[in-house]
Amino acid sequence: MVNVSKMLNERSRKILCAVVQDYINFPDPVGSRTVARKYSLGISPATIRNIMADLEEMGFLKQPHSSAGRIPTDMGYRFYVDILISESGYIDRELIQDLYNRLEDLKDNIDMLFSETTKTISTLSHYLGVAMSPKPDIFTIKKVKLFQYGHDAVVITLFTEKGLIKNKLVSLDLELSQKDLNRIAGYINSEFAGYTIYEIRRKILNEMAKEKMMWDKLITKAMKICEEAFFSLQCELFISGLSGVLELPDFADLQKIKELSRAIEDKHTIIKLLDKLSELDGVQIIIGSENSIEEMKDFSVIVSACKDENRTVGTVGIVGPTRMNYPKAISIVHTAARFISEILTER
Structure with missing residues (x-):
């Protein structure tokens, strides 16, 4: 550039x-x-x-x-933003304290943490708050709990080595009692505790490649649950504040509303964009026509990765019109990313 x-x-x-x-x-x-x-x-x-x-x-x-x-x-906006970046320290200590006050009780549930962070970002900035949870592969599983949900579904609660919690609802063609689920959870914990989800996926594939005659009914059911749970885990995308953004004068043009709505609906594209930006250090700012997503060429995106030591453990950001309060937006994004990084590093 x-x-x-x-x-x-x-x-x-x-x-x-x-x-x-x-x-x-x-x-x-x-x-x-x-x-x-x-x-x-x-x-x-x-x-x-x-x-x-x-x-x-x-x-x-x-x-x-x-x-x-x-x-x-x-x-012109790019010039202005580059000056801001060179002269600004970003961090707003009062905002960090505000985030702690709002989100401290959610720090154990990673999806709730990111979801509520987007709401807070949107409330403070008056733009869209966006966040992407960590890639599941990096988590090391400490234990698993299984709970009945109706007749043909199971809630899988994953506890990571850092004490974080992630819930996954899995539909099954099996009828299992809570007693069955407790036994299956015991088997899963004995086999997979201490492994990352990436390693667990490989172990499951190895187990499934063995002669199925060697499995008893319990292991068969456990493998079914593991297959449904661990292979379907993905990054979650959270977006908040659309109704507030649409009240801005920048969205008097119906075409802009349609473009933003289409971009939000295509979650895969936004995840891909956030994932790419999360590989870079510091606050990343894409302004209007710099955007690779056609529907977002009238908007600006401000993103920062959340870090646990050297690992990326999520991404937070703002999407809004190019006529954006950049000093405030940059400070909010950088501060929110620092807050989540500190929360996850303390675990």
Whole structure:
């Protein structure tokens, strides 16, 4: 990516940042008189007007109609965000404490932790809160409990080595009593406790390759449950705050609403995007046309991976219009990722 900040002198940078900041605060095109009056740059309106025209020619600003002021392009937002990243420390200690107060009681249930984090992110930012739970492969299983759910389903509760809990509902063609399930759980724990889910999957495949005549009925049922549980575990995607986002003036255009709705419905694509971004360090910001998802080219995505030592144990982020309060959004995402990282590292 081109370092656009090197294309501008100091006066042009200040004027561009003023235009971007004003447009973020008030969704109206920004004129030279507004910049001169509100931002005390010590530059005359006429000079500001000329510099804004130059910025438009360079691709940082655009003019919605000839009689209006100017608004940032994606390139203009990128310049502004790159300045923020170079000058900001991100972390909001008050927000971390707020997250602890809101989510401390959920720290043992990993899906609830990520789900409620998205709600908190959305409430604080007024944009979409998104999160992706960790890849199940990395968890080491401490024990498993099984519970009846109706006549043909079982709730499998997985306890990891770090004390986290993950629940999985599995439908079966078997009728099993709670006594049967307790015995099966005992067998699963004796065979698989202390292994990662990746290792458990390999062990199950090895067991299933053996002569089935060697299995008794209990082991057959246990293998069926293990197959359904451990092979169907996936990253979970959590999204909160759509109704609030649609109230923003940026979504007066029905086409934008349709595009965002289509993007949210295609969860596989969003998971793929978050997974790719989670491999990178720090806060990652994709602005408008930089987005690889066609339906999201009018939106910005801010994402940060959650880390347990060197492992990625989830991803949190924000999706919103390109006219986004980037300082606040970046701080919220970075702080939420740090919060979850600390929670999981403490385990």
